[in-house]
Every structure is written in C-alpha cells, then in structure tokens.
Amino acid sequence: MVPRNSxxxxxxxxxTARAAAGLTRREVVEASGVSLGMLRKVEAGERTPGDAVLEALARVLRTPPEELLGGPGRTNSRVHRAIPAIRDAIASYDLPDDGPVRPYRALAAAVHATVQDRVDSEYVHLAEGTPALLGELFRAVDQAAGAERQRAAHLLALAVRSADAVAYKYGHVDLSGRLVELMRWASRTAGDPALAAAAAYVRTEIYFASGQLATGLRALRQAADRVPPPRTPRLAAASAALHMRAAVVAGRMGDRTAARDHLAEAGRLAAALPERLYDGTAVGPDSLQIHRLSVAVELGDPRDLGAAVGAASTWSPPLSLPAERRSHYYIDLGRAQMQLGRRRDALDSLRTARTIAPQHVREHGQVRAELAALVRLDRGRDHQLLAYARWVKAV
Known part of the structure; x- marks a missing residue:
C-alpha cells in the first residue's frame, strides 16, 4: 500500500479527484495555471507541490487542499464523538470508581451483545454503549477474587476487544494500541491460554498500522507456539486463528512458502471444528475458505487469483457467518477481480460487500483504494460508481 502523506x-x-471531476490534464492546466510538466510529475509522485500549486489544483478540482494531502476525512461523527468516553473509561482501569455491578449472567449477556455488534460491524451502537460497560467490568474485576475474578476478566477482555474494533477501524491507532495492551492484561488476569491467543491475534493490528509485518509475523508464531496442545475446540480454534492471520501477513510480505505453510496448519486445525465464534473470532471451514482468498490476493499470483475467483462461482459465504467476515470476503473478491482486470465484476463485489456490512465497508482502506482506482479508470463517467466512491470518501 502507498504510505499516506507521501x-x-x-x-x-x-x-482520482481529476478523474472524478471528469477533467483532462490539459483542462486542469488551463484552469489552474500549473504547467503540464508539473502536473504530470505531481500525479506520478515525482514532485511534491508547493502550497501555491496545491491550492491552485485544489481550487480547480473543488477539493480542500488538506483532503488531497491527508486523504479521506472522517465519515461518522457519532463514532468519533464517542471516542473520548472510551479513553476516559480505560484511564483508571486498575482504580475503578465505586458503583453497581450486575450479576455475572447479566454482564455476560451484555458482553456477548457487544461481540455481536462487533462482528456485525455495528460500530455506532458499539461506540456509544461500550464506555459504561467497560467501567462496570473494571469494577467487577476489582471487586472479585479467585475464579470469579478470572471469569470477570474474561468478559472484560472480550468487551475491550469490541472497543478496540471501533478505535482501530476509525483511525484512532494510539487508542487501539492501549486497548490491545489492556486486552492482554485482562487475558493474563483470566489465566486463559485461548484468550491470550485471541489477544495476540488482535495485537497484529499494531503491526499492520505501523507496517512492521515481519515483527507481526514473528509475534503470531510465538503466540502459536505458546498455545497448549489442541485438546479442546477452544484451543484448536485459538491456534487455527493465529495461523490464518499469519498466512495473511506472510502473503502481504510476499512469502509464498510461509503463507501456504500457515494456511495448511490452519486447515488441519480448523477442519474438524464447527464454524462459530471462539473468544470473538470466527473459526471453521468457511472462515478458512475466506482466508484462502485473502492470501491469494496478498500474494497476487495470477494462477492463484484465477482459481480463487473461479471458486467464487460455486461457493459463497453462508449467511450464518458474521456480517463483517462475509463482507470482507467480497472485498477481497473485488480486489482479486481488479488484479485480473475484471473491473465490472470487482465493482459488483464491492457493492455486495456494502449491502452486507455498510459500516465495515465505509471504513475499509482497501475499499477506498479500489474505488479510487475504478474512478481513475472510468474517468468519472459512471455516476453510481462516483457516488459510491464519495460515500466512502475515496474522492
């Protein structure tokens, strides 16, 4: 991926903005006073324009200069308005305020509802409801002892993961890092190796955000080595999830051998598991199939991509899978189709992803990149494509 602000x-x-406006380079040059040579170099990434040139281009393209510089703006103010409350809620996790704590069964039901919101990409509801629940769970952990404290910590880890989904998806990377560390603390307090593996799975977000893929892959492998033998479905699922994510990371690094080895190990572990959520992560044969496509897209081999796209004609994610995972499948299918030059199919796949989980799609960087590419290729002629791209702030 191209680094932001480069x-x-x-x-x-x-x-992309020029294509969305339906303007040729010559038309931009005539309206802005910027030379054709300068515009070509700027669009090719060979020159960084000064303030005067950037402002002239932005005026003609009817786009704020800061949006050209920084990329997509914020898309949902309700989520961003809730972020300070999440920050406040976790600031005193080990010194919680006094207050009521519901019985375990009621707390468990509330936490499982947040997990469902997360996997269904209901980020607005999640962001607004999480802070109060986190505060209550901090009190539950603080007031309990022994096995009861471990059970409360398990619920806390799942709730923190849900809060992290909001922070990470909406670009609050610093908050996401704090939440990941808090999830790791809760998993240690729970004394649960499967939960610790789930925390390691989520921790990979930090390495995705910073581009430290080699470190992320090493962390996943170390976490997989620490999982006890898969004597229970939860432990098998924990290991399978780590290997599925490791396969994607290795694929993004271009390491074909490692990606396939991790996929094979995930397949061995997941083959006998019923498809469902294990500690908040969907694992099973269907999730494995979706990860096969993800790895093919990351590696970019035309033969693998052709096989993966061909498989999509006879298989689709079942409705029983979480909405976010089904949506992600169609995002990756669109990426594969784009790499194969099947632009109309790619747009159809991205539209399908939107119908499944609109909030997930709207915050997905790869969706923005693919739609921006489609706009550039289409030169702004398809008004429905342009409306979709503007909805996700790709232009």
Whole structure:
C-alpha cells in the first residue's frame, strides 16, 4: 500500500479527484495555471507541490487542499464523538470508581451483545454503549477474587476487544494500541491460554498500522507456539486463528512458502471444528475458505487469483457467518477481480460487500483504494460508481 502523506499518495489523490471531476490534464492546466510538466510529475509522485500549486489544483478540482494531502476525512461523527468516553473509561482501569455491578449472567449477556455488534460491524451502537460497560467490568474485576475474578476478566477482555474494533477501524491507532495492551492484561488476569491467543491475534493490528509485518509475523508464531496442545475446540480454534492471520501477513510480505505453510496448519486445525465464534473470532471451514482468498490476493499470483475467483462461482459465504467476515470476503473478491482486470465484476463485489456490512465497508482502506482506482479508470463517467466512491470518501 502507498504510505499516506507521501508524494505518491498525493499524486494518486490528485489523479482520482481529476478523474472524478471528469477533467483532462490539459483542462486542469488551463484552469489552474500549473504547467503540464508539473502536473504530470505531481500525479506520478515525482514532485511534491508547493502550497501555491496545491491550492491552485485544489481550487480547480473543488477539493480542500488538506483532503488531497491527508486523504479521506472522517465519515461518522457519532463514532468519533464517542471516542473520548472510551479513553476516559480505560484511564483508571486498575482504580475503578465505586458503583453497581450486575450479576455475572447479566454482564455476560451484555458482553456477548457487544461481540455481536462487533462482528456485525455495528460500530455506532458499539461506540456509544461500550464506555459504561467497560467501567462496570473494571469494577467487577476489582471487586472479585479467585475464579470469579478470572471469569470477570474474561468478559472484560472480550468487551475491550469490541472497543478496540471501533478505535482501530476509525483511525484512532494510539487508542487501539492501549486497548490491545489492556486486552492482554485482562487475558493474563483470566489465566486463559485461548484468550491470550485471541489477544495476540488482535495485537497484529499494531503491526499492520505501523507496517512492521515481519515483527507481526514473528509475534503470531510465538503466540502459536505458546498455545497448549489442541485438546479442546477452544484451543484448536485459538491456534487455527493465529495461523490464518499469519498466512495473511506472510502473503502481504510476499512469502509464498510461509503463507501456504500457515494456511495448511490452519486447515488441519480448523477442519474438524464447527464454524462459530471462539473468544470473538470466527473459526471453521468457511472462515478458512475466506482466508484462502485473502492470501491469494496478498500474494497476487495470477494462477492463484484465477482459481480463487473461479471458486467464487460455486461457493459463497453462508449467511450464518458474521456480517463483517462475509463482507470482507467480497472485498477481497473485488480486489482479486481488479488484479485480473475484471473491473465490472470487482465493482459488483464491492457493492455486495456494502449491502452486507455498510459500516465495515465505509471504513475499509482497501475499499477506498479500489474505488479510487475504478474512478481513475472510468474517468468519472459512471455516476453510481462516483457516488459510491464519495460515500466512502475515496474522492
């Protein structure tokens, strides 16, 4: 992926905005006073324009200069308004305020509802409801002892993971890092190796955000080594999830051998598991199938991509899978179709993803990248495509 705020990133943003406006380079040059040579170099990522040039281009493209520089803006103010409350809730996790704590069964039901909101990409509801629940769970852990404290910590870890989904998806990477560490603390307090593996799975977000893929892959392998032998479905699922994510990371790194080895190990572990959520992660044969497509997309081999896209004609994610996972399948299918030059099919797949989990799609960086590419290729002629791209702030 092109780093944000780089000359290449800015060039792509300007190309996309020009295509969305239906303007040729010559038309932009005539309206802005910027030379054709300068515009070509800027769009190619070979030059970073000064303030005067950027402002002239932005005026013609009818786009704020800061949006060209920084990329997509914020898409849902209700989520962002809730972020400070999440920050406040976790600030005193080990010194919670006094207050009521519901019985375990009621707390468990509330936590499982947040898990369902997360996997269904209901981020607004999740963001607004999580802070109060976190505060109550901190009190539950603080007031309990022994096995009861471990049970409360288990619920806390799942709730923190749900809060992290909001922080990470909406670009609050610093908060996401704090929440990941808090999930790890809760899993240690729970004394549960399967839960610790789930925390390691989520921790990979930190390495995705920073581009430290080799470190992320090493962390996943170490976490997989620490999981006890898969004598229970939860332990088998914990290991399978780590290997599925490791396969995607290795694929993004271009390490074909490692990606396939991790997929094979995940397949061995997941084959006998019923498809369902294990500690908040969907694991089973269907999830494995979706990860096969993800790895093919990351590796970019035309033969693997062709096989994966061909498989999509006879298989689709069942409705029993969480909405986010089904949506992600169609996002990756669209990416595969784009790499194979099947632009109309790619757009259809991205539209399907939107119908399944709109909030997930709207915050997905790869969706923005694919729609921006489609706009550039289409040159702004398809108004429905343009409306979709503007909805996700790809232009």
């Amino acid at each position: 000359a290449a990133h800015l060039g792509i943003r300007i190309q």
